[in-house]
Amino acid sequence: MKRLVLSAVVCAGLVFFSHDCHAQATGSLDLLNNAKGHDGKAVAYKGEVIGDIMVRGDHAWLHVNDGHIAIGVWAPKELIRDISYVGDYQRKGDIVEVSGTFHRSCPEHGGDLDIHASAIKKIASGTPVIQPLSRKKAYIGIFSLLFVLLLLPKLLSSGRFRPPKFIAL
Amino acid sequence: MILKPQANDIKNIGYYLGRIILGLGLTMFLPFIAGLILFKEPNPAFDFLISANICIGIGLVLSRLCKTDKDLHAGPAMVVIALSWLAAMALSAIPLFFSSHYKSFLDACFETMSGFTTTGLTLVQDLDHLSKTHNLWRHLGPFLGGQGIAIIAISFLVGGASGSLNLYLGEGRDEKLVPNVIHTARFIWVISIVYLVLGTIVLGLVGLSIGLRSQSAFFHAACIFMAGFDTAGFAPQSPNILYYHSLLFEIVTIFFMVIGSFNFNLHYQVWTGNFKEVWKNIETRTLLLITMLVTLITMAGLKQGGVCSGGMILFRKGFFQIVSGQTTTGYMTIYAQQFIKEWGDLALTGIIIAMGLGGCACSTAGGVKMLRVGIIYKAFRQDIKSTMLSPNAVVTQRFHHIKTTFVEDKQVRAVLLVTLGYCVLYGLGTLVGVASGYPFLESLFESTSAAGNVGLSCGITDTGMPAVLKVTYIVEMWAGRLELMSVFALIGFLAAFVKGR
Numbered sequence: 077m078k079r080l081v082l083s084a085v086v087c088a089g090l091v092f093f094s095h096d097c098h099a100q101a102t103g104s105l106d107l108l109n110n111a112k113g114h115d116g117k118a119v120a121y122k123g124e125v126i127g128d129i130m131v132r133g134d135h136a137w138l139h140v141n142d143g144h145i146a147i148g149v150w151a152p153k154e155l156i157r158d159i160s161y162v163g164d165y166q167r168k169g170d171i172v173e174v175s176g177t178f179h180r181s182c183p184e185h186g187g188d189l190d191i192h193a194s195a196i197k198k199i200a201s202g203t204p205v206i207q208p209l210s211r212k213k214a215y216i217g218i219f220s221l222l223f224v225l226l227l228l229p230k231l232l233s234s235g236r237f238r239p240p241k242f243i244a245l
Numbered sequence: 246m247i248l249k250p251q252a253n254d255i256k257n258i259g260y261y262l263g264r265i266i267l268g269l270g271l272t273m274f275l276p277f278i279a280g281l282i283l284f285k286e287p288n289p290a291f292d293f294l295i296s297a298n299i300c301i302g303i304g305l306v307l308s309r310l311c312k313t314d315k316d317l318h319a320g321p322a323m324v325v326i327a328l329s330w331l332a333a334m335a336l337s338a339i340p341l342f343f344s345s346h347y348k349s350f351l352d353a354c355f356e357t358m359s360g361f362t363t364t365g366l367t368l369v370q371d372l373d374h375l376s377k378t379h380n381l382w383r384h385l386g387p388f389l390g391g392q393g394i395a396i397i398a399i400s401f402l403v404g405g406a407s408g409s410l411n412l413y414l415g416e417g418r419d420e421k422l423v424p425n426v427i428h429t430a431r432f433i434w435v436i437s438i439v440y441l442v443l444g445t446i447v448l449g450l451v452g453l454s455i456g457l458r459s460q461s462a463f464f465h466a467a468c469i470f471m472a473g474f475d476t477a478g479f480a481p482q483s484p485n486i487l488y489y490h491s492l493l494f495e496i497v498t499i500f501f502m503v504i505g506s507f508n509f510n511l512h513y514q515v516w517t518g519n520f521k522e523v524w525k526n527i528e529t530r531t532l533l534l535i536t537m538l539v540t541l542i543t544m545a546g547l548k549q550g551g552v553c554s555g556g557m558i559l560f561r562k563g564f565f566q567i568v569s570g571q572t573t574t575g576y577m578t579i580y581a582q583q584f585i586k587e588w589g590d591l592a593l594t595g596i597i598i599a600m601g602l603g604g605c606a607c608s609t610a611g612g613v614k615m616l617r618v619g620i621i622y623k624a625f626r627q628d629i630k631s632t633m634l635s636p637n638a639v640v641t642q643r644f645h646h647i648k649t650t651f652v653e654d655k656q657v658r659a660v661l662l663v664t665l666g667y668c669v670l671y672g673l674g675t676l677v678g679v680a681s682g683y684p685f686l687e688s689l690f691e692s693t694s695a696a697g698n699v700g701l702s703c704g705i706t707d708t709g710m711p712a713v714l715k716v717t718y719i720v721e722m723w724a725g726r727l728e729l730m731s732v733f734a735l736i737g738f739l740a741a742f743v744k745g746r
Contacts, residue, residue, distance in 0.1 A: 108582040126373040127482050130456030130490070137456070137490050139482070141373055145580065146483050148490055165286065165376040180552075180587070187558035188490055189580060213291040220298035227305045 104145040111180035111189065121147065121191060122173045122199065126163040129156060138162070140174055149174050150185065151193035161202025171200040249745030250321075250738060256311040258321050258328070261412065263307025265329040265394055269336060270300025272389055273382075276340070280378030289378035292343040300336050322411030323734030326395055330723055333394050334358040337386060344379045346370050348708045351715055358719045360386030361394065362726035363609050365478025365575035365700020366691075366718065368708050372483045377464060380481050384468040390726070391475030391505075391609030392437055396430045436512050437474070444470035444501055448494075455491045473498050474505035475609040478575025478700035485577045492561065498576060499568050506532070506572035506604030508616075510647055527619040527644040528605045535618065536571050539599040543567055546592025552583075563592070566701070570599035573611040575700020584703040585687060593703070597690055600699040601671060611698025611725050613667050617660045619644060624657040666729040670696040670721055677717040678705065696721040 101120040123142035130137040136156050139146040141163070151174075163169025176193035179185075184192075273293045280290030317325065337360075338353035347353040352368040359366045360383055369375060369383070395412040413426045445467045452462030465481055472479040482488040486498060504512075511529070514522040523529055543563050552559075562578060569576045584593060603612015627642040634640060642652040671693045678688025683705055691705040695718040706718070724732045 105582075108580055109586060111583070111586060127488065128457050128461050132456055139373075139484060139488065141483070146373060146488075148484065148487065150490075163373060165289075165374055180583075181558060181562070183555065183558065185490055186492055187562045188487060188578070189583065190490075207286075207288055209287050210291065213288060213295065217291040217294035217298070220295060220302070224298045224301045224305070227302065 104142045104147055107147065107178060108145065108189075111178075114178045115180045117178060118175065118194075119178045119191065120173055120175045121149075121178075122171070123147075124163050124171055125159055125161070125169040125202070129159065129162060140172060148188060148190040149176070149193050149196075150182075150190055151176075151196055155193055155196045158196070158198045161204075163202065165205070166207070167204050168202045170198055170202040173197045173199055247741045247745040250742055253313060253315055254321050256313045257315050257317055258325050259307050259311030260313055261317055261322075261325045262328055262332065263304045263309075263311060265304075265325070266300050266307065266332055266336065267304030269333050269389075269394065270297045270302075270304055272385070273297035273300060273337075273340070275385060276378050276382045279381055280376070284377040284381075286376045286378045289340075289344065289376040292340040293378065293382065295343075296336065296339040299339060303336070317411050319411045320734055320738070323731040324738045326412060326727060327723075327731040327735035329394055330358075330361065330727065333361055333390075334719070334723075337361070337382070340382060341369075341379060344375060346372070346375050346379070351712060352708060355715050355719055356383065357386055358722050359700070360384075360477060360479065361390030362698050362722040363387045363391045363475050363477040363573070363611065364695060364698045364722045364726075365472065366695060366702055366706045366722075367479065367700075368706065368715070370708060372481075377481075380468065381464075383479050384471040384477075384481070387475040387477030387479060387609075388437070388441070388471040391477065392433050393430075396433055432513065433509055436509065436516070440474055440501075440504070441467070441470060444474060448497055448501075451491070451494050451497055452489075455489060455494060469498065470501060473501040473574060473576065476502060476505045476572050476574040476604060476611070476698070477609075478569065478577075480576070484580075486565075487578045487580070495561070495565055495578060499565065502568055502572040502574040502576065505574070506608055506610040508605040508607045510607055511605070514647065522647065525645045527623075527646050528615040531615040531619040531622070532571070532605065535599070535602055535615070536567065539571065539595045540564060540567050542598070543592045543595030546589050546595055549591055550587060550589035552587045552589075566596060567599055570596045570699055570701055571602070572604045573600065573697055573699045575694070575702075577701060581702045581704040581706075584690070584701075590686060593686060593690060596701065597693050600690075600693045600697045600701065601667070603697050603699075611696075613664050613697075616646060617664055619646075620652060620657060620660045621664065623652045624660075627652060663728060663730075667696065667725070670724055670729070674717055674721045677714055681711050681714050691718070692721065696725040698722060698725050 101122070102114065107114055107119065107121070121140060121142065123140040125138055126141045126146055127139045131153065134153050136151055136153055138149050138151065138156060138159070140149050159170050159172065161167050161170050174191055174193050175195040176191045178191050180189055181187040182190045273296055277290050277293040277297060280286045280293060334354050334357045337357040338350060341347055341356055342350050342353040346369050347356065348368070348370060355368050413430065445463060448466035448470055449463040452466055453459060457465060468479070468481045480486060480488065486495060508528055511522060511526060540563065544559060547559050547563050565578050601612055602618055603614050604610025606614040606616040623642040623644050627640050631638065631640040643649050644652060671689070674692025674696055675685070675689045678692055679685055687703050687705055690703045693699070694701050
């Protein structure tokens with residue numbers, strides 16, 4: 077009977093604390109709109125790594141954007157080893173799932189809203205984004221420049237243009 | 246009887262407008278060259294080549310068609326200024342719109358007006374994937390607009406002392422640093438470029454120390470400096486200053502925001518060795534006093550809401566946002582949603598007061614301005630004293646701003662009129678916000694931020710907000726930057742054109 081009661085208590089405890097122990101999958105808007113509710117709790121947050129990875133000692137800052145907002149993630153250096161692409165104009169960043177503790181006002185980082193990562197799982201690898209030169213843009217640009225250069229003598233003959241001494245013609 | 250503007254007036258306006266557009270076009274070669282050579286982003290670079298040529302073409306045609314020998318008088322100069330800011334908004338929006346990071350051309354116009362007026366509210370989509378070339382232009386806008394679009398033209402492209410002076414005055418500046426307005430304009434550029442170089446080096450080094458790679462560190466540094474010193478509040482990444490997670494970065498940014506909000510005349514005094522002016526000046530004293538007062542209000546609000554756990558954290562988060570609001574920069578170390586969800590009404594009120602009152606006159610800051618707040622305070626003191634003393638007593642009040650002056654009724658009237666104008670502007674934006682379905686305090690916050698050229702947002706400014714609100718904020722930013730007068734001059738000019746004889 078004692079064992080049964082003990083087992084019931086343990087099970088009840090596990091159920092009661094389960095939302096604290098297991099990462100709750102969530103998005104940035106939910107984190108921001110219910111920051112108080114998520115504060116200090118384990119969360120799982122998925123998105124694209126963007127910007128720079130800023131290494132500070134044995135940890136690093138990275139930013140993960142889920143399509144709405146980029147949230148700062150504070151992670152031990154060994155967790156970011158797999159990250160090969162960070163998103164910017166020329167790259168699509170790795171898609172990762174960060175598991176960790178959410179802070180709406182992190183006491184360790186001057187009150188910043190952040191996630192302290194305990195695990196980072198790479199879901200998809202990023203890729204370089206190849207932007208082929210748009211010939212149309214280049215032609216329009218060059219021809220319009222030639223047109224403007226043809227107009228320039230007209231400007232110089234307008235009489236009221238007084239270039240400063242250091243660019244005097 | 247209202248007189249219809251003459252053909253000569255219109256030609257004169259067209260000529261100077263053409264010159265300013267031409268100047269704007271020439272500045273677009275900067276991102277073109279940087280994009281092509283430095284960033285290796287040919288497509289964005291060509292966006293700027295095309296846009297530059299459009300501007301130069303329009304500028305040349307306008308100034309050729311409207312060629313006139315008449316000098317520009319005060320009224321038409323104000324019309325030129327009002328129109329040139331609208332033209333700059335539309336023409337500078339072209340390369341941003343080409344980037345495909347804006348939902349509509351109106352959004353791109355919102356962005357450029359926000360940049361040129363050094364506001365910092367943004368409607369860019371997916372900022373973190375925007376090209377460096379376009380991002381450079383976003384930050385160059387505040388640097389050009391902060392000094393003044395007409396300042397570019399006055400410095401290099403416009404002849405005629407009277408016309409230059411009237412253009413200078415029309416851009417919301419009534420103080421000359423040196424007797425010659427062209428020299429004043431060039432001095433403003435010298436100050437700004439020297440600070441830009443120093444600021445970029447300092448912020449770049451801080452960037453390196455916090456883990457940014459060298460190219461990234463100095464690109465971020467240049468962008469943050471341009472938008473910080475010019476009190477705009479744009480940043481190259483979407484989390485704004487929160488991106489850097491660094492106290493040192495925040496302190497350096499605070500320093501640049503504060504010196505950016507100082508009067509150019511004060512910079513000139515410091516440059517010429519008159520350091521005492523900083524403490525003696527009514528503007529710096531008022532700025533210090535108001536900042537302390539607003540800090541107390543905001544801290545009390547934050548403590549009440551229990552947002553931040555420790556005193557130091559409370560100060561760091563609160564003080565940064567206050568300085569950002571007071572200097573009308575708009576940099577944030579919190580997310581926009583946090584203002585509404587976490588900060589509470591009292592803290593928000595503190596920030597609204599800071600934003601509404603603004604920085605110093607003849608600077609890149611917006612809002613009512615500290616000089617006006619100081620003069621209003623002195624005038625109130627004078628009135629209270631005269632009611633308490635004998636009716637025969639002559640009560641005078643003095644204030645020190647570069648030189649010591651007595652408070653005059655005429656001056657107080659002008660100051661109160663502009664202050665009233667700002668209050669009406671804040672109110673009108675709030676009304677449109679409320680009519681669009683947003684709560685009162687949030688609408689007041691966003692409207693004050695737009696009209697005061699601040700850029701802090703509590704979340705209303707978003708691509709999804711109604712077009713009418715976007716247009717309202719554009720008008721508020723424009724009127725706020727030009728301190729209303731040039732806008733009234735344009736309205737008067739249009740009325741005279743329609744109704745005049």
